Amino acid sequence: MNNLIKGEKHDWEMVIGLEIHAQVKSNSKLFSSSSTKFGSSPNSQVSLVDAAMPGMLPVINKYCVEQAIKTGVGLNAKINNYSVFDRKNYFYADLPQGYQISQYKYPIVGEGKVTIDFKDGTSKDIRIVRLHLEQDAGKSLHDQNPSKTYVDLNRSGVALMEIVSEPDIRTPDEAGMYISKIRSILMYLDTCDGNMQEGSLRADVNISVRKPGDEYGTRCEIKNLNSIKFIKQAINYEAKRQIEILESGGTIEQNTMLFNTSTGKTRPMRNKEEAHDYRYFPDPDLLPLEISKEEIGKIKSSIPELPDELKNKFIETYELSNYDASVLTAEKQTSDYFNETINSDPELKNHAKIVVNWITSELFSLLNKNNQDLNNSPVSPENLGQLIKLISTNEISGKIAKDVLEDMFSSGKTARQIVDEKGLQQVTDQGEIAKVIDEVIAENTKMVEQYLAGKDKLLGFFVGQAMKLTKGKANPKMLNDILKQKLNKKN
Amino acid sequence: MSKSSLKQTLKDLDTKKISIRELNQDYLKRIKENENLNVFIHFSEDNVLKQIDNLENDNSAKKLKGIPIAIKDLFCTKSMPTTAASKILENFNPTYESFVTQKLLDEGSIFVGKTNLDEFAMGSATNTSFFGNTINPLSKENKPLAPGGSSGGSAAAVAADLCLGATGTDTGGSIRQPASFCGVVGIKPTYGLCSRWGIAAFASSLDQAGIFSHNVEDASILLQSIVGFDQRDSTSAKVDIPNYFENLDDDLNGKTVGIPKEYSIDGTPMEISQIWEDAIKVLEKKGVKIKNISLPHTKYALPTYYIIAPAEASSNLARYDGVKYGFRSEEIDSLDEMYENTRAQGFGREVKRRILIGTYVLSAGYYDAYYLKAQKVRKLIADDFNKAFKECDFIVTPTAPSAAFPLNEKQNDPIKMYLNDVFTVPASLAGLPGISIPFGKDKNNLPLGIQILGKHFDEQQVFNAAVSLERSYE
Numbered sequence: 007m008n009n010l011i012k013g014e015k016h017d018w019e020m021v022i023g024l025e026i027h028a029q030v031k032s033n034s035k036l037f038s039s040s041s042t043k044f045g046s047s048p049n050s051q052v053s054l055v056d057a058a059m060p061g062m063l064p065v066i067n068k069y070c071v072e073q074a075i076k077t078g079v080g081l082n083a084k085i086n087n088y089s090v091f092d093r094k095n096y097f098y099a100d101l102p103q104g105y106q107i108s109q110y111k112y113p114i115v116g117e118g119k120v121t122i123d124f125k126d127g128t129s130k131d132i133r134i135v136r137l138h139l140e141q142d143a144g145k146s147l148h149d150q151n152p153s154k155t156y157v158d159l160n161r162s163g164v165a166l167m168e169i170v171s172e173p174d175i176r177t178p179d180e181a182g183m184y185i186s187k188i189r190s191i192l193m194y195l196d197t198c199d200g201n202m203q204e205g206s207l208r209a210d211v212n213i214s215v216r217k218p219g220d221e222y223g224t225r226c227e228i229k230n231l232n233s234i235k236f237i238k239q240a241i242n243y244e245a246k247r248q249i250e251i252l253e254s255g256g257t258i259e260q261n262t263m264l265f266n267t268s269t270g271k272t273r274p275m276r277n278k279e280e281a282h283d284y285r286y287f288p289d290p291d292l293l294p295l296e297i298s299k300e301e302i303g304k305i306k307s308s309i310p311e312l313p314d315e316l317k318n319k320f321i322e323t324y325e326l327s328n329y330d331a332s333v334l335t336a337e338k339q340t341s342d343y344f345n346e347t348i349n350s351d352p353e354l355k356n357h358a359k360i361v362v363n364w365i366t367s368e369l370f371s372l373l374n375k376n377n378q379d380l381n382n383s384p385v386s387p388e389n390l391g392q393l394i395k396l397i398s399t400n401e402i403s404g405k406i407a408k409d410v411l412e413d414m415f416s417s418g419k420t421a422r423q424i425v426d427e428k429g430l431q432q433v434t435d436q437g438e439i440a441k442v443i444d445e446v447i448a449e450n451t452k453m454v455e456q457y458l459a460g461k462d463k464l465l466g467f468f469v470g471q472a473m474k475l476t477k478g479k480a481n482p483k484m485l486n487d488i489l490k491q492k493l494n495k496k497n
Numbered sequence: 498m499s500k501s502s503l504k505q506t507l508k509d510l511d512t513k514k515i516s517i518r519e520l521n522q523d524y525l526k527r528i529k530e531n532e533n534l535n536v537f538i539h540f541s542e543d544n545v546l547k548q549i550d551n552l553e554n555d556n557s558a559k560k561l562k563g564i565p566i567a568i569k570d571l572f573c574t575k576s577m578p579t580t581a582a583s584k585i586l587e588n589f590n591p592t593y594e595s596f597v598t599q600k601l602l603d604e605g606s607i608f609v610g611k612t613n614l615d616e617f618a619m620g621s622a623t624n625t626s627f628f629g630n631t632i633n634p635l636s637k638e639n640k641p642l643a644p645g646g647s648s649g650g651s652a653a654a655v656a657a658d659l660c661l662g663a664t665g666t667d668t669g670g671s672i673r674q675p676a677s678f679c680g681v682v683g684i685k686p687t688y689g690l691c692s693r694w695g696i697a698a699f700a701s702s703l704d705q706a707g708i709f710s711h712n713v714e715d716a717s718i719l720l721q722s723i724v725g726f727d728q729r730d731s732t733s734a735k736v737d738i739p740n741y742f743e744n745l746d747d748d749l750n751g752k753t754v755g756i757p758k759e760y761s762i763d764g765t766p767m768e769i770s771q772i773w774e775d776a777i778k779v780l781e782k783k784g785v786k787i788k789n790i791s792l793p794h795t796k797y798a799l800p801t802y803y804i805i806a807p808a809e810a811s812s813n814l815a816r817y818d819g820v821k822y823g824f825r826s827e828e829i830d831s832l833d834e835m836y837e838n839t840r841a842q843g844f845g846r847e848v849k850r851r852i853l854i855g856t857y858v859l860s861a862g863y864y865d866a867y868y869l870k871a872q873k874v875r876k877l878i879a880d881d882f883n884k885a886f887k888e889c890d891f892i893v894t895p896t897a898p899s900a901a902f903p904l905n906e907k908q909n910d911p912i913k914m915y916l917n918d919v920f921t922v923p924a925s926l927a928g929l930p931g932i933s934i935p936f937g938k939d940k941n942n943l944p945l946g947i948q949i950l951g952k953h954f955d956e957q958q959v960f961n962a963a964v965s966l967e968r969s970y971e
Contacts, residue, residue: 054593058816060586060697061573061595063730093812095859097836104815155832157820285859287868290701290809292731 009176010218013249018215020245021222022181023173026188027166028198029142029206030073036141036165037064037107044204048147048158056163058102063291066091070165071295073197074114074139075305077167080191080312081134083118085302089138091292095285100144100157108168110286113138114295120191121314122183123332132184133172142166167198173212173222178238185209185234186336190313194338208232213241214258215248223248224258228265228272240265244272316341324348324358333366339380340365343387350391357398364394368408372415385414393421406430406478433480436488439472442480443489446471447496458496465489503564503661503715510563517563518549521607524565528609528659534632536653538570539577540610548576548607559605561722567654567663570611571618572598572706573695577608581697582616582626585817585824585843595695596730597664597706597723604722609660612650616845617814618671618699621917623649624905625847633679633901635943642901642943645675645917648709652679655709662719663709668699669802670897670921672707673933677896677946680935682716682963683709687954688928689734692727698813700806701732703925713934713964717741720956736954744957747965750784754962755889759795760920762898769895769945772937776893776947779969780962788889792881797874798923803915804858804871805926810848811855817843850911879927886952891962894920896933896946924950932963936970 010017035042038055055062078085092110115137123129144162148155169188175181189207192198199206209232214225228244231237243265248258262281263272288294311319313335320331320341335341348354348361369390373383393411396402402410402425413424425431433439446468447454457464468489473480501509509515525542545565552563573579573591580586594602601608615625622643623631631649633642634657644653648665652675655663665672667685676683684707691706698704706723710716721741727733756777761770781787819825819839826838844852858867885892898919924931929950936947947966951959 057821059573059591059593059822060579060581060589060816061591061693061695063694065729065731095812095815097815097818099818099820099832102816102821104818105812283861285812285856285861285864287808287812287859287864290732291698 011245011249014253016217018245018249019218020176020178020241021173021214021216021225022175022177022241023212024171024175024181024184025210025212026169026171026185027208027210028077028169028188028192030070030139030165030167031196031198032067032070032073032165034067034069035163036067036070036139038163040163042164044206046160048156049160052159052162056102056159058104064107064289066292066295067165070139071114071297072305073165074137074167075297075302076195076309077169077192077197078115078118078137079306079309080195080197081115081118081120081137081169081188083134083137084116085297086112086114086116087297087299087302088112089114089295089297091139091289091295092286093289094140096282098143098146099155100146100159100162102144102159102162106141106143107289107292108140108286109138112294114297120184120187122180122187123317123328124183125329127328129328130174130180132174132180135170135172137167137169140166140168173214178241181211181241182234182238185237187313190336190338194310194312196310202232202234205232209237211237211241211244213244213248215245215252223252224260226258226261226263226272228263229275231265236265236267239270240272243270247272313341320344324355326358326362330359330362330366334362337380343380343383346387347391347394350388351395353395353398354391357394360398361391361394364390364411368411372412376415384416384418385411389414389420396421396425400432400434400481401425402430402432403478403480403482405482406432430479433476434484436484439476439480439484440488440492442472442475443468443485443492445475447492454493454496457493465493468493500658500711501661502711503718506564506661507561507718517552517607520563521545521549521565521609524609524659527657531634531657531659534634534653534657535629536612536631536650536657536659537567537610538580538582538613538626538628538650541577544576545607545609552605552607555605559603561601561719562605564606564662565609565660566601566606566719567609567612567651567660568598569614569648569651569663569665571614571666571697571699572664573697574598574608574611577611579611579697580628581618582614582628583817583844583848584627585839586697587627587824589823591695593695596692596727597696599695600723600725601664606722609654612648612654612663614650615647615671616848617697617810618647618666618668618704619810619847619851620646621670621674621914622646622902622904623653623675625845627845630904632904635680635901641904643678643904643906645678645897645901647671647675648683649675649678651709652676652681652683655679655681655711661711662715664723665707665709666696666699667705667707667921667925668703668806669925670918672709673921673931673946673948674897674917676709676933677935677944677948678901680944681709681711682713682932682934682967683707684716684720684932684956684959685925685930686720686724686956687734687930689732690724690736690738690930690954690956692725692730692733694727694729694733698809700809701813702809703802703806705925713932713960713967714742714745716932717745717960717964734954739957741957741960745964746961747968748783749780749962749965751786752891752962753786753788753889754780755788755790755885755892757790757792757795757885757892757894759792760894762919765895765898766939768900768937768939769898772945772947773893773895776936776966779966780893783965783969790885790889790892792878792885792923794874794877794881795923798878798926799915799919801871801874801878802918802922802926803854804867805875807851807855808859808868808871809855811852811859814844814848814852819843847911875926878923882924882927882929882950890951891955891958892950893962894948894950896920896948900939900941900943900945920948924948929953930956930959932959934963934967936966
């Protein structure tokens with residue numbers, strides 16, 4: 007696979023690493039008991055600790071620690087028995103303590119890896135450097151008043167997991183696949199709701215470019231991207247920007263960048279000289295986190311089947327391709343739906359590939375068109391199973407089935423009901439089909455002559471005419487066979 | 498002036514020899530007579546009278562019912578403002594009650610007021626307060642003396658008999674040194690014994706609440722009422738706590754006292770060395786084995802402390818930024834200016850000095866040389882004590898290198914001021930309990946203090962040694 011981008015002078019390779027900030031799924035904050043509910047009225051979920059009142063002290067939320075450990079296990083990572091909370095000191099209006107409690111030298115989770123799967127059946131490991139727990143900041147609202155900034159501290163103190171990758175990513179697509187995979191794992195584990203729109207999952211992207219084989223170039227960091235689309239756009243823009251500078255003889259300054267979603271451009275936020283000195287030091291209000299092997303073992307044993315395990319199971323059990331299986335397992339709701347569908351009738355196990363296609367192409371496109379989610383699909387897995395059974399037993403054709411599915415989607419009826427009501431059963435009676443074909447041949451004598459003279463393409467025309475007469479219900483294979491037979495006899 | 502003790506007062510209240518109202522009227526009168534000492538940042542007679550009214554209507558039995566207590570103005574209190582002696586919190590009214598003060602309220606004590614301190618507890622003379630100096634009640638006419646610090650207001654309140662006890666906090670000696678200067682008893686318990694919840698933080702790994710009182714018995718009663726595990730403070734300790742007062746035992750026969758040679762420092766006044774020797778002699782007479790011990794890293798304690806404490810302070814005080822509560826400068830054109838002007842105008846010189854030191858020692862390129870090294874030395878200092886305590890039951894040293902000095906004497910020399918903590922800081926770094934009791938006087942008839950240090954959570958031994966020395970001195 008060629009991952010290089012063409013410059014004016016030669017080819018360039020992107021080197022990309024991601025820092026993903028995933029909000030821990032937890033009812034209360036990392037160091038206080040305030041609610042984490044999204045979208046509540048400003049400053050309604052702020053405890054004395056969150057507002058950094060004098061004399062207030064943080065107390066670790068054990069559930070958040072368990073969630074981080076779970077996530078570490080899901081990322082095939084080393085869980086550290088000993089980790090330390092540090093203070094990252096800087097001033098900002100929505101940072102009430104004047105420091106963020108984070109983990110610096112001793113994170114709770116160490117090295118791990120995740121696998122991304124490509125369409126061509128290949129896959130690639132992206133290494134994880136670490137995962138650590140930290141507090142989120144509040145929000146500064148600059149658009150409420152022309153001369154004032156308001157601060158909403160509802161998010162202040164909410165637990166985040168920062169997942170840092172090695173710079174193993176080489177293309178915007180890989181970056182997208184990587185974050186999708188992380189999101190998928192977190193959602194399977196139920197440790198993050200994965201909602202990128204609400205900011206539950208966002209990423210900082212580190213990117214540099216180099217001539218293939220060279221050392222890493224100077225990198226820039228693009229802050230706070232909250233959609234896969236923006237991540238790809240930002241990477242593309244930033245890579246081009248860097249290449250243009252380098253090709254015109256310039257050098258890259260190590261900057262922190264912001265991405266403007268409406269212009270699609272990055273711009274510098276601060277450079278290396280302006281970079282903060284965060285003065286990290288261990289938070290004296292908190293004891294180091296010590297987690298026993300037993301505790302880790304207990305959490306490990308509580309972990310559900312993860313996408314990669316499930317993927318391998320699907321490949322083995324149903325002989326699916328790596329790619330099909332990875333699409334199916336990317337989201338838990340999809341694999342759940344697939345499982346329910348295929349288990350709704352013992353027959354379907356032999357038609358797994360068809361089941362996958364009907365879910366990932368037909369049903370997904372209907373859901374997309376109607377702006378709906380698989381979780382509340384109007385077509386239940388059982389009903390889809392029934393439809394596929396009708397196809398696999400030749401009761402209806404695949405083409406008719408598409409119409410039936412649309413009908414099911416809008417009416418909520420079962421496939422059986424619709425097929426019976428509308429009389430859509432496939433015509434499999436040889437005599438009946440032969441009769442129709444005779445009619446078509448009789449009505450199109452000129453065409454038949456042309457066909458026999460060698461214009462093979464006309465076969466499709468005859469099929470179409472015959473289908474029209476049967477209202478699409480003729481079994482396509484039988485129709486084809488009989489038609490060929492009859493035409494050949496004329497020869 | 499003969500001061501009644503807490504123990505005696507509790508008896509008198511119990512036998513109805515005196516009423517809660519009479520008792521507190523007496524203290525109110527003295528508080529008003531001594532306004533010139535500037536002991537209180539906040540005092541409201543109405544507030545005290547209201548508390549008396551409430552207690553008179555309260556029939557439940559409480560251990561400190563009606564006892565007038567002064568509260569260092571670093572403890573957040575619902576019924577009174579809390580300033581930390583800083584302009585930046587000048588008008589701050591907490592909506593919450595600190596763990597320690599809540600316990601005292603639960604026992605039925607009456608808060609007579611909030612006492613003066615060095616701004617954010619940074620100082621050794623109660624002269625960095627935004628609300629002015631506190632004057633040591635033992636001062637002679639026209640020669641005002643410093644009460645020590647940072648808990649100088651609380652120490653002075655007890656010394657002037659404006660209350661039967663007071664709370665303090667001790668980070669590097671802020672209870673023991675003013676107790677010594679004012680001739681009262683002051684105990685800093687083991688780090689973790691009293692919850693820090695609701696105490697404006699100076700240096701989190703060192704801050705510890707404690708008690709001032711007229712005598713050791715009173716201290717044992719008062720300390721009992723403020724200790725205990727608190728899940729809201731992750732550094733709070735879950736330990737069994739004996740009844741200090743009931744277990745007080747002045748028989749030290751067979752015990753071993755450690756005398757650290759490193760506490761003999763050149764330039765220490767003769768009188769200080771003298772009372773130290775006197776104390777050792779008294780103990781010897783009581784059958785205590787004298788053991789010369791070595792705490793070899795003592796000389797590094799002060800520099801270590803003055804790296805760690807400011808480092809933590811620089812971060813702890815970042816929350817005072819003018820955004821959420823407290824003082825905000827009027828002169829602001831940008832967010833950065835708001836921070837700069839609010840903190841420039843809201844903090845005093847000493848606080849700013851320590852924030853700068855703390856910021857420096859934590860900054861990139863200096864962290865390893867200062868903060869990290871200081872943490873390592875801190876460990877060595879703690880190890881010194883651990884070793885020493887294998888050979889002795891408690892340690893006796895002077896509390897401070899001098900008696901109370903004239904107000905403003907060391908105002909412009911921070912290093913000299915920092916030297917006040919030389920005997921108190923090592924135990925703070927090791928998290929050990931320490932008490933200062935009055936023991937002898939200098940040539941100007943000013944009190945001097947003896948410090949007794951104990952093993953972690955062995956406050957009982959500290960009290961026992963203290964009460965024994967105290968009784969022999971009386």
